[in-house]
Amino acid sequence: MSDEKNVQTTARRGRASRGPMGGGGLGGPVEKPKDFKGSISKLVKYISAYKISIIIAMLFAVGSTVFFIAGPKILGNVTTDIFEGLLGRIKGTGEIDFSKIGETLLFLLGLYVISSIFSFVQGYIMTGVTQKVTYRMRKEISGKINRMPMNYFETKTNGEVLSRVTNDVDTLGQSLNQSITTLITAATQIIGITIMMISISGRMTLVAVLTLPISSLLIALMMKMSQKYFKSQQEYLGHVNGQVEEVYSGHNIVKAFNGEKQVIEEFEKANDTLYNSAWKSQFLSGMMHPIMAFVGNIGYVAVSILGGYLAIKKTIEVGDIQSFIQYVRSFNQPIAQIAQISTQLQQTAAAAERVFEFLNEEEEDQFAANPVDTEKVASRVEFKNVHFGYNPDKIVINDFSAKIEPGQKIAIVGPTGAGKTTMVKLLMRFYDVNSGEILIDGHNIKDFNRGELRKMFGMVLQDTWLFNGSIMENIRYSKEDATDEEVIAAARAAHAHHFIQTLPGGYQMELNEEASNVSQGQKQLLTIARAILADPKILILDEATSSVDTRTEVRIQKAMDNLMKGRTSFVIAHRLSTIRDADLILVMKDGDIVEQGNHEDLLKQDGFYASLYNSQFEETA
Structure with a gap:
């Protein structure tokens, strides 16, 4: 599967897994980094692979800025030429040299064009x-997600993983696109404009610079006042988005339990907080420009008065005043940009920290030293003294042992929490055992490459998973090179062909993101067809027929019986009537096999299995 497809299927998995109240919204705030310097250092190291391109871009940014900065000085010289020409005409000592001015303006236009290029x-x-x-x-x-251990995803929300x-x-x-070039451009502008202003007049430069502390102080004050409102805005934007998302996905439940009033009240409360923080943050941040403009205008007045005085004293030319005012007007802009970038860099560092934290997470070992060839392996399975706990301090599987011959149908039964599904997770190496061994045809499953090991299994779970795509694509997911005829044959075997033909578009009908445009039972049939198409050596059915009616269940059981021929099959069932024909029934309680045997033998023992079996009929009665 390509990396791009992995990203898509990961996103689909996240959407399909959200329950009615499972928010997991992605609109939360980007927090401040725990280690700003470390995160930026890692990011710089990461992007150093493109350092030649970045250096070239920086040089072009500097060149663009330098050519642009030169413009006001040249324009001031034109103004001086026009002024002196007019003065000469009045005195009768000279004329305006339009050819010279025209050449200068063309040269200036060329500079601006080069700057733009x-x-x-x-x-x-x-x-x-x-x-x-x-x-x-x-x-x-995307690649990391496929190498991560299962327990990572069971301890993190879908939204948290997807937000990476x-x-x-x-x-x-x-941030990278804006920050790097903005920083280079702003720094070049500050240095270049300062040099140009000093070249015109040191005293005027001093007056202009004196306004900087005032504007910087006021900007810092506005940023400090607005920061808490921006944080609140981002936080409640996440709350509102998450609430809208969960209510939308669970609108049937809201309607069924008349929860509209409560939902509206919760939304209005969050929305009011968002409104208050949003307008305050926007108002305060919007005040920065008027404040800077006010301080800047004070600077312009001071510079104009001093410039006029110096022009009268013949210390500077008239055009220099115009150039200087243009430089002063441009001087505050890069300072404001740097202030804005400093906040953006905090977000960049926080995002980089989260990405690198994820990329540095512990991975599963994907490949064995001397991997077993799965093509030559039979489907004989043995659990030998298996101990396992999701936490080492709390063992849930205690000394589990069992031998399963090829082609046998093994049923695993027991009360909720007995460890039935856990055994399947261990078999597929979603988790590794704490002690003991799981063997396939005499080979420890740790001696297989994980990917090759899992190809040996076909799985149908109680919780169906279908993605946004056609029915044909969803069935073909287990075998990407399957022909249309093979897909249809698998659907027939799963008794899904008939209902698929009744749908608009048939096999080409698009399932929506939640696959809610087909029933739960139809979803189950599609996942069964997908497992049949995979043609695995070992089959795992975890309450695979729990969502279908009794008649369809009987038909699926017949299809499953045909599928199970020659294959080792593990069937986890709560309805014990569906596994009476199993070759071996493993009865689990509190992580241990308390009984094992076939249906008749276990009933004769009149033990825990018999109690479970009879209780179902008592409940029915």
């Missing part, structure tokens, strides 16, 4: 770099 090139290069970085990150995250692929990588991409 440089800016375009650096933007093009940086966009390419950021897209390559985000593509590489998504690819690595979506929010965090997008934040990094946008």
Whole structure:
């Protein structure tokens, strides 16, 4: 499967797994990084693979800025030429040299064109770099997801995992694209404009610079006041998004239990908080520009008065005043950009920290030193003194031992929490045993490559999983190179062909994101067809017929019996009437096999199995 497809199926898995109240929204705030320097250091090291492109982009950014900064000085010289020409005409000592002015303006136009070209090139290069970085990150995250141990996903919400692929990588991409070039451009502008202002007049530069502490102090005050409101805005934006998402996905439950009033009240409460924090944060941040404009205007007035005085004294030319005012107007802009980038860098570092934290998570060992060839392995399974606990301090499987011959149908029964599904997870190496061994045809499952081991199994679970795509694609998921005829044959064997033909579009009908446009029983039939198509050596059925009616269940059981011929099959069942024909029934209680045998033998023992079996009929009666 390609990496891109892995990302898609991971996202589908996240959408399909959300329950009615399972929010997992992705709109939460990007928190401050725990280690700003460390995160930025890792990010710099990560993007160093593209350092040549970044350096070239920086050079073009500097070039663009330098050419742009030179403009006001040249324009001021034109103004001086016009002024002196007019003065000469009045005195009768000279005329305006329009040819010289025209040449200067054409030269100025050329500078601006070159500056724009440089800016375009650096933007093009940086966009390419950021897209390559985000593509590489998504690819690595996608591959990482496939190598992560199962317990990671069972301890993290779907939204938290998906946010690494979506929010965090997008934040990094946008920040990198803007931050690097903005920092370089702003720094170049500050240095360049300062040099140009000093070249015109040191005293005027001093007056202009004196306004900086005032504007910086006011900006810092506004940022400090608005920061808590921005944080609250992001937090409650996440709450509102999450609430809307969960209510939308569970709207049937809300309707069924008349929960509309409570949902609306909760939404209005969160929405009011979002409104209050949003308008305050936007108002305060919006005040920055008027404040800077006010302080800037004070600076312009001071510079104009001093410039006029110096022009009268013949210390500077008239055009220099115009150039200087333009530089002063441009001087505050890069300072504001750097202030804005400092906040953005916090978000960048936080997103980078979360991405690298995920990429550094412990992985499963995917490959064995001398892997067993699964093609030559029979489906003989043996559990030998297996001990296992999700936490080492709490063992849930105690000294489990059993031998299963090829082609046998093994039923695993017992009360909820007895360890039935856990045994299947151990068999497929979703988890490794604490002690003991699980053997397939005499080989420890740790001696198989994980991917090759899992190809030997076909699985049908009680919780169905279907993704947004056609029915044909969903069935073909277990065998990507299957022909349409093979898919249809598998659907016939699963007794799904008839209902598929009645749907609009048949096998090409698109299932929506939650696969809610087919019934729960129909979903189950499709997952059974998918398992049949895989043609596995070992079959695992975990309450596979729990969502279908009795008549369909009988038909599926017949199809399953045909599928199970020559295959070792593990059937986890709560309805004990469905596993009476099993070759071996393992009765589990509190992580131990308390009884084993066939149906008749276990009933004759009149033990725990007989008690379970008879209790179902008593409940029915």
